[in-house]
Every structure is written in structure tokens, then in C-alpha cells.
Amino acid sequence: MTLSEVTLHAPAPTGAGHFRTPSRRDDRHLLGLEGISRTELLELLEDAAREREWLRSGAPNRDDLAGCSVMLAFIEDSTRTRTSFEIAARRLGANALTFGASASSLNKGETLLDTMKLFEAMGTQLLVLRHGMSGAAGYLARRLPGVGVINAGDGMHEHPTQGLLDLLTLRDAWNGRFEDRRIAIVGDIAHSRVARSAIAGLSALGTDVTVCGPGTLMPAEVEQLGCAVAVSVDEALEGADAVMALRLQKERMEKGLLPSTAEYARVWCIDAARVARMRPEAVVLHPGPVNRGVELDPSVADSERSVILAQVQNGVAVRCTVLKRCWAAWKEAA
């Protein structure tokens, strides 16, 4: 935008330039599922399904990411996301290095940007970032011109590869058809990046989303995200094609948002009787790790309706797809 294009009464463009996300999409990055089209999502899922077959086949590693330096910066703890990114990067022949916050200079007061600039200076081309602050991945994408940034979870904002693996799991369960389907997302919506990415992806694919949870864990004006709000779990699950239970963090009790785990379980735990309210072929998702008996009754978590382990397996496949896509865009931009 040049200054001459700014008109007097059009205050839409605000901000001091570099603090904002550039409006042009840059495919070196994957910051969120919001704004990704139906066509693009379906292409990504198609590719991830192919990668899954390859991974299952036990074929040797490939060299799609030969010459690519991937930094896996997990400033917040993670098991499944970190390991599945590591596996995906190594299977595709990247030089992958994992960095955690605990023994790092971030603990000595160095800023996030300064630390990540080190990695850029050391030749990192793709940065996979897990960080506790919403917008952290987008911030680094703006401030590190030579690096492609993949968001592996930023605060309460998005977790796009989790969103993609959820979509791939539902694609299997629903025979590839996302329209005329309805999913219930149950639990701590307010603090959930998993929920935000799921809502964005599923809405783009034409699936109806109903959210449900304690009033203290519902974001303000959540319906404007494009989902319906149900008052009770029973209402949310009635006739649904899937349910996604969200993990309940212990600190929600500590902060006084809930009376107790027991009360949560009583009202919101998904048990066999509640599963029975859904359609016969409906599936149960959970991003893990599961608090058994809190979000899911053990009989449900281990039942044939549960696709929790399929989600984990799909996680490696979608991360292969995402790494390839961002690396291709990086090479093109270089």
C-alpha cells in the first residue's frame, strides 16, 4: 500500500507496518487453517493420505527435504507433536534439530526474536515452532525474512497440523465427504488452539460444528467463529457424526474456572450412553493426552468408536505433507 492510496475516511489499514501479517499469503509458512480454502485443504489431505500409505509400507527414507535445515523449536512441552515432526522430517531426509526452552538462553532473558535470529543466522530454513503465546508463529514469520515458519501450536490460537490430522481422520471415518456432517467439540473451547484449527478447517469444508462446554471455558462471541453452541453434551451429541473431546488442563481448576475435576466429569465426560446418542458410525476424537474418566470414559477411549491412535498415526503423514509444501515454497522464493 502506498501512501497515496490512503484516503481520508478509510481507516481500515492500521498499524505500523512490520507488526502486522502481510496480506499476501506466503506458502513458506503454515500459521493456521483460518483462510485456507476448501480446495487447498482437500489437496493437502489427498497428499497426506498418500504419505500415510508410504509410511505404512515401511519403504526406506526419501530425499524430498534433502538440503533442508529444520529447527524444531519447542518452547513449550510436547510429546506427540514434537516426535511426529521429528519422524516426518527425518523420513524425508531433512537435517532436523530439536531445541527446547529448558537449557536455552531464553531462560537467561534473551528475547524470542533474538534467539530465533541465531537459528536464522545458522542457516535454518524451516522453523517448526511451539510457543505458549498466541500469535508467536506469525510474529516470527514477519520478523525472520529468510525462514519458513510452521506453527506447531501458538498459545490459544491455532495448531494447524493438529487440525489437518483431525481432518484426515474424519475424512476416513466419513468416506471423504465433509458436507452434511456435524461434529460436536466438547470441553475447554476458550483455551484450545485445537478447537480453533478444527473449527476453521471444518467450516471451510462445509461441516457443521457445535461447541459445548462450561460457561467459564467458552470464549466470548464464539458463535461468530462459525459454530453453533449447545447448552448440554446430550444436545450437542444428538445425531452427530463425530465428537471431539478436548483436554482439560489442571490449571483451570487452580484458577477457579471450575469447581473440581469430579464435577467436570459428571457433567461433561463422554461415556457410552452419550456416544449412543450419535449416529451409529460416528467416531470419537481426542487430541491427547487423555485424562481418563474426565474427558472420556475409559470404555469410550478404548472402544472401536475411538480413533485416537489413528489421529496419532495421521499426525506423521500430515507433517510430511506440510514440510514438503513449505520447503517447496521456500525453494521457489529463494
Add this chain to the structure above:
Amino acid sequence: MSARILFRDVRHWRTGARVTVAVENGVVVPVPAHGFEGARVFEAPDAVLAPGLVDLHVHLREPGQSAKETIASGTRAAAAGGFTAVACMPNTAPPVDTQAWVEWVLHRAEAAGHCRVHPIAAVTAGQKGEQLAPLQAMAAAGAVAFSDDGAPVADAGIMRRALEYARNTGRPIVCHEEDPSLKNDGVMNEGFTAARLGLRGIPNAAESVMCRRDADLAELTGGRVHLAHLSATQSFDALRDAKRRGLPVTGETCPHYWVLTDESVADYDTAAKMNPPLRSEADRAACIAAIVDGTIDCFVTDHAPHMADEKDRPFAEAPFGIVGLETALALTITFLVRPGHLTLARAIELWTDAPRRVFGLPEVSLEPGSPADLVLFEPDAEWTVDPSRFHSRGRNTPFAGWRLAGRVLATVMGGRITHEAAAEAGAAEPAMTAEAAR
């Protein structure tokens, strides 16, 4: 040196009539019939002459935070914005909570000489909300009001005692209304944009419940309450109700609340991070309505400079606040006067006579005998906001690149020219002459 200044054939801010105003020895004097030797003459046919603007709510950051701003740089920015007086908040490091610090601020301001500075002193020692600060001594030293701005007095009992004690000074307590438990860890307005971005929200009620509390405490104590930087519909209602009840309660708002909404925060723009936060479109409309119906007593900027590095962080880590002194007049003209919400005279009154009344500052007019604190501006001149040219050390503005109407040509404080647009490189040359008038 008896500086003489002559404003020839300029428009009177209130009447719009063509007037000539003469200044000598720091005051407005009758226009001499013959000559005015050695006078600096300002002649700008489209310019308006008004009393110097007053900003009752700025952060000059000294003592202790001179990397963000100094009293010298902040008051220079004030002069550039057309201000001849500012009241500065005590939430510095250390806080201005003793007579000595009040005197120190006044001394530094005097030395800089760009703008009158009226210190606002802390309500409680160290702004900790526990023990009353020496309000009487600080008032005697020159404090015009008291405030725990930035660290609101959470305890209603302490606020009650502060209002009772401040009553003897006749000075108001400026209340930064924020219930800490409702604000919690919030970093922006609670609503759809916060839900979408995954940022913790600050509800309107965090502000309005405290407005209601302090209005009731004003009734209980008879102490004067001035509600700072109001942003929320329910807060405007609380102020309106307090006035209807005849309570000694006044209130202020800032340009960003009538211009912007929380959508400006997307995507994670720290230049739009301030406290109270930018609210919804409905709140923005309620702000304008409260200005138009007279609920709002005066305008302020809440000028809050920060270093670029501090704002260049993930959103939740960045500090609250934006600079405002150098865009205030233009945002008022562009977004209140041009759309027809206010006449120019009323808009200027809310930056001049109105704030002087709220804090009991000496009156300023264009009549002979008045202190020569004046601003000459062109309401229709358009310019583009370029933060790199701000006089403030802070460049943190959400208005960078905006084209605005209303440009300050000259500011005069105590008969001295403290800012002059023509003196700046690249600025469009206004029609001014410097020759002696004969």
C-alpha cells in the same frame, strides 16, 4: 527580551470571525493602532487561533524511564501537537509519590520550557494501594490531582479514605477504572476478535463496575472523582448516571476510542494494544454519543510512549499504550468535526476550556490580559502521519500512514513560540511572514 507576536487576520476559534491578536510580555494585549515594532507576524487566512490545547493525561516517563520518553521530549511533542499544558501521570519508576518528586518534575519541565506541566501525584505510597501518599504536601508543591493510573486502587476502603482525605485539597482523584480480577490476564477487548486470535479478553465490566463503585464513593465522601480514559458503553452510562445524580464526578476519553475498534488488533498488531483496550463498534458509537451529549467532560490522549523493541514482541508480551500528543488535534477534526458530530468550536473547547475547568487551571482566552498560551492551526490542511518525524521518543502509533486533516502551524506558550510547522524540513510552507509590521 519582550517578544512580540501578531496573529493577523486569523479566524477566532469560537466565532469564526476574522481577528487580529497581539501578544507582548507573555500576555495577550490590545492590538496597537500603529505598528508593533519587532513583532513576529503570523498571517494565515485559513488558520484558526485558539487557546493552547490541554492534555490532562500523559505519561512523560520521567523519573526512571527516559528510554521511553523524557520530560523534555514529551513536552516538545506536546508543543508540536498544539498543547501548551499537560498533566503527567505519576506511574514512573519510582512513582511520583512525594513532594520532592513533584518539585523535581516541575523543575525538569521548567528547564525544558516547551509546555506547562502539571504533575499528577500518586494516591498511595509507591502506588501500592495500601498507605495514603502525602496528598496535602504534594498539592502544596503543585500537584493538580492524584492518581494511581496504571495501578488502580483495588481496595474500596482505601479509595474511600483517599477521597475523604483529598477533599481538603480540593483536587480530584483521577481513577484508572479497572477491576484487577475482571481484567485478569487480559490483553485486548473481550469479544470475537479475541476469540479468533486466541488472546485473553478484558470485558467492558472490568472498567464499568469500578466507575459505578467510585461514583458511589464520590457520593459517600463528597470527594471529586475524575474517570480516566473511558472506553466502554457501560462506563459512559455510569458517568451519565453520576451526573444525573448530581455527584462530583467528571470523565474523559481519548481519540483512539472514537476512531478505532478491537478489529485493529488483528493480526496481533501491538501498535493497537492499549489499556483500556480498543472496544467494539457499538462502544465506539457509544463513545461518540457520550461526547455529543456532553457526558464526556474533556478529551485526553493517554500519551504512552514505549521503545520500539518493547512493542516488537509477541502480542501478550508487549506493553500497553500508544503515543497521542502529535495526532490528537487531527484525529479530532478528522473523525468528530468532519463527519459532523461536533462543531469545530465545541471540539476545541473539549481540548481547551473544558479540561482547564476540570483541573481548575488558569483560564486562557484571546482577550487582552489572558496568558499568551495559544495555538494556530489549519483545520483543513491534510497531512500524512509519519512516526519517524514525531518529536516524542515513542513511535508506537496505530495511525502510521493515515492521512488526517488539521495541522498545527504554531504553538505559543507564555508568549514564546514553542513550535512552528514552517521550521520543519519538508513541511508545506504556510503563508507566514516574519517581517516587522508597520
